[in-house]
């Protein structure tokens with residue numbers, strides 16, 4: 532069964548949107564295969580978004596991704612990559628349709644609260660990056676009443 536990588540970005544975690552986002556995926560019919568609440572260091576953020584490193588917003592993007600814990604997940608189901616992108620919505624929340632996650636929960640492209648792999652190859656690469664071993668030794672992050680401890 533196809534799997535895709537989804538991540539609630541730091542502002543999504545801070546705003547208490549892990550639950551609503553998980554609910555959307557469950558309601559769609561996906562099965563949760565793995566989940567971790569963790570922080571991302573600069574090296575991992577730069578690898579994850581490696582193909583965007585020449586973009587003018589790359590520095591800001593890495594800063595944003597390392598600004599707090601994220602919730603990294605593997606979701607499984609038919610056409611997982613395309614179905615996940617479809618319920619996440621367009622990259623820019625201004626263009627994301629109401630009913631999509633970004634359409635309903637985000638205002639700005641620089642804070643679009645959730646990531647989803649854009650192809651099967653990206654999904655395999657990102658699953659390896661986050662769940663594969665090379666970076667799995669990162670310390671877990673614990674939240675108590677919304678504060679990182």
Ligand code: DAT
Nearest residue numbers: 583588592621622640641643645646647649
């Ligand atoms: P997506 O997250 O929909 O796959 P992407 O891979 O093109 O979009 O870009 C990755 C992230 O980078 C995106 O979720 C938000 C940020 N980003 C993209 N374009 C941007 C822009 N023009 N200004 C600021 N941030 C941008």
Ligand code: MG
Nearest residue numbers: 646647648649
């Ligand atoms: Mg992308």
